[in-house]
Amino acid sequence: MEDLKEKIMDIKNLHSKVEDAEILKGLNLKINKGEIHVIMGPNGAGKSTLANVLMGHPKHEITDGEIIFNDKNINDLSVDKRAKEGLFLSFQYPEEIPGVTVENFLRTSKSAITDEKQGIFAFRKVLKEKMELLEMDETYAGRYLNQGFSGGEKKKNEILQMTILEPKLAILDETDSGLDIDAIRIVSKGVKAYSNDENAILVITHYNKILDYLEPDYVHVLVDGKIVKTGGAELADKIEQKGYEEFKKDLS
Template sequence: MATLEIRDLHVSVDAENGPREILKGVDLVVKQGETHAIMGPNGSGKSTLAYSLAGHPKYTITSGEVLLDGEDVLAMSVDERARAGVFLAMQYPVEVPGVSVSNFLRTSATAIRGEAPKLRTWVKEVKEAMADLQMDPAFAERNVNEGFSGGEKKRHEILQMELLKPKIAILDETDSGLDVDALRIVSEGVNRVRETGEVGTLLITHYTRILRYIKPDFVHVFAGGKIVASGGPELADQLEENGYEQYVKGGAAE
């Protein structure tokens, strides 16, 4: 069973006046089949955690380790991490002009699966996954994220998650900017992948709204660059009620 272990992770970014530490010792273990919600106020470092795990070059790991089934994730390049089974659904997916969605998906699936998917079954697979997410088939011929609405971008991210079948999926504020219908459709997509029991999910969010659709097994409060409280789903209810105030007092969050 796949397990992601994050041990005492410290991460900094280059700022004008030298490096600034954003993650200050994160410890977390995510197992295949589990869903962990990471909740926290703006600026607490939630997204930094997501991008650091995916290997974004902007972030420097200063200490700690990240292991996927014992393998050193931090030693891997961005694409190696993805092939090892780490997937990041981004909050702001970038446009790639001139590259069609269908070309992108196939190139990506070929890289992840280690061989080109058979054309016939692949077309069917993509069609069905798109239909499930209520995406127009014409979508496949558009350029990646170019002119996509906020909702279309998020559906496209979850479409990739469904097709690439990661071991560990990190969803960075997937709920932000979605109306209720889009949130439901996207959540259903995430749930389809979760129901296979083969993915460990790290759900990063500011709001509790998405947790009505995606039920977490664990809830962690993130503040000041680390996890400051952990519990079951009931913790989310408390946050809904009381907000983050008790966790950010005393300057724990920046």
Template sequence: MELLKIKNLHAGVEEKEILKGIDLEINKGEIHVIMGPNGAGKSTLASVLVGHPNYEVTSGEALLEGEDILELSVDKRARAGIFLSFQYPEEIPGLTLEDFLRSAKEAVSGEKQYFTRFHKYLVKTMEKLNIDPSYCDRHLNVGYSGGEKKKNEILQMAVLEPKLAILDETDSGLDRDATKIVFEGLRSLKNENSSMLIITHYDKVLEYLKPDFVHILVNGKIVKTGGMELIKYIEENGFESFKK
């Protein structure tokens, strides 16, 4: 069943066009990967889908279960089921991880999250993802290593249960061991009702999370779509042939 349909999406910043006609369809339960050289528009696509105010959509549609999300505010897109994992998560002193997640869950679901019940649910979820439950009381991302910050992003995704999770270079800054932990955690969250759109330049992460489709984005357009064979090709040849 179709979850997201992007049709001829054009967008940019400060009158500079970056996305030059993106077409993409994602069905429920699928994992899609977008790869491409630096400056191709990968992070711009993620920002546009979640409603970053610096980017202007000049034409096209992005339909989530038939609703054009481009007309929605950022908070309404989150409530509709869109989640973005940041490349560089912010540190927020004074706000514990548990308080943040409970408030976020209430905001997205519209339902009161009672402390004791939510705490038990959070601890169980953390244990599933191999995250130390003592992190509940730590301030959000303060003093965390790069791997710990990225694991927190995956925890947020698990708690908020989005329909579409967009992961923008979640592997950035991680060593191989941390990458394995983070992406195996992601794999454990895969289900038939939600989808993932993973933006990465590091083909090794896909050893842990087998995508259904791989898209090559160059100069604001998706120029090639395939499967795992594309990843092997890029590993051996890079993106040069796609730039022609």
């Protein structure tokens, strides 16, 4: 069945560095439409680096390999062009932007991605529906982006952006970090509601609590810049019980 699915991203032998430090060291990963993938690994393994490289962060240099997204090599595309192609990155530490309301930011972003002007009232209706799904009070739409937001509110706002922008592949970098159980449940509900047969989701996490809600198709273990093991949700349970030591041994 897997071979019948349409591939959305194919990462081949990806190497990257920041300044003189090599971080990714030959990473391979295939993601098909309709799938939820989870990447776990110890601190310093390269998880957030992978997210940044996929999104085109200028400080991260690709030194070998390629990123194929929707049958197109995107190695040299700028961040904005990758976003237009359908990539989205939810930040681990969302920035506060004073003077720009959540609604204006999202409406402007949607217009930039689609090249279509978003009518104020039609957009506001959609925004209200998405906020209700994430159990966000509609007054948040008029607040400045992330300013004065709690950690949980910032993470919900990232998922709100995802549901509004409707990317083909959403990369969620530790969206669950710092969240209590109720917030994890709500964020997971938003992610699952967004997931369908035409998109895919890549979740980067330290914890397996969010997996109780997401039910991923694949869990990958990333150690020292490479994916060293792939399995199902049971792999996350094994990590919780025994840690990453045995996966580190596989490299030696």
